[in-house]
Amino acid sequence: KVICLNRQIFLNGSSVNCPRKHSGWQEMTIAPFIPYPARPSTSGQPLVSRVSHYFDKEHYAYVGHRIVIQESIEHFGAVVWPGALALSQYLESNQEQFNLKDKKVLEIGAGTGLVSIVACILGAYVTATDLPEVLENLSYNISRNTQNLNMHKPEVRKLVWGEDLNEDFPVSTYHYDFILATDVVYHHAALDSLLATMVYFCRPGTVLLWANKFRFSTDYEFLEKLCNIFNTTILAEFPESDVKLLKQWDAQ
Numbered sequence: 001k002v003i004c005l006n007r008q009i010f011l012n013g014s015s016v017n018c019p020r021k022h023s024g025w026q027e028m029t030i031a032p033f034i035p036y037p038a039r040p041s042t043s044g045q046p047l048v049s050r051v052s053h054y055f056d057k058e059h060y061a062y063v064g065h066r067i068v069i070q071e072s073i074e075h076f077g078a079v080v081w082p083g084a085l086a087l088s089q090y091l092e093s094n095q096e097q098f099n100l101k102d103k104k105v106l107e108i109g110a111g112t113g114l115v116s117i118v119a120c121i122l123g124a125y126v127t128a129t130d131l132p133e134v135l136e137n138l139s140y141n142i143s144r145n146t147q148n149l150n151m152h153k154p155e156v157r158k159l160v161w162g163e164d165l166n167e168d169f170p171v172s173t174y175h176y177d178f179i180l181a182t183d184v185v186y187h188h189a190a191l192d193s194l195l196a197t198m199v200y201f202c203r204p205g206t207v208l209l210w211a212n213k214f215r216f217s218t219d220y221e222f223l224e225k226l227c228n229i230f231n232t233t234i235l236a237e238f239p240e241s242d243v244k245l246l247k248q249w250d251a252q
């Protein structure tokens, strides 16, 4: 068990931000992380176990499905962020307005995969993407939550913002109806690359659904840049988590 005090988890002499919304202190359970799937050694060398930590699995329910998400405290992308909860809830509640059935959906910075799983349950062809180091946990969550569904099989791919987009996702082959992004804007150095990625994938007819917790002036600066490029409307606000959900689409 670890103690989280004022949303700082103290572990092994250092601290990490707590993704949960709570005040004061909270006791949390962590357990050894077992990479999935557990693979036997093929090299003949004994396997060195990778010891890290993850929270207990989180359980969610959307669109009549129970979704189990394995989180980790090792990486920003391995916990569910408030924007993901906001967009999942919105997609569930607004299926007529945003009908994902048979639509091509790309999620960037997918993290644990919760939003991609919800989109898949809603009938979309989903491609969930993130940094290479996040893909193992992302693939695990997506596969365990979608394998018994009679839906389009989702895909998990590496997509580093601004890198190799033309090579990996050529314009001639890839056109998405929806780009989904949750809590991808925070204090990091890749904001320009993120913007370039959104612009790259938002073609005429594409809708970008972006849910984000707004904290820093840089978050609002990013929003302003997007507004200068795309038509923008606020679909919903979640004051309890400071999340805004925005819809952006190409003006052409």
Ligand SMILES: C[S@@+](CC[C@H](N)C(=O)[O-])C[C@H]1O[C@@H](n2cnc3c(N)ncnc32)[C@H](O)[C@@H]1O
Pocket: 076, 077, 078, 079, 080, 081, 082, 083, 084, 085, 108, 109, 110, 111, 112, 130, 131, 134, 159, 160, 161, 181, 182, 183, 184, 186, 188, 190, 193
């Ligand atoms: C704050 S987390 C949000 C995760 C998830 N969307 C959610 O809301 O739960 C930000 C995500 O962006 C991803 N990310 C950060 N920098 C990135 C980059 N340069 N290229 C691609 N993904 C990146 C992280 O790996 C992480 O999954």
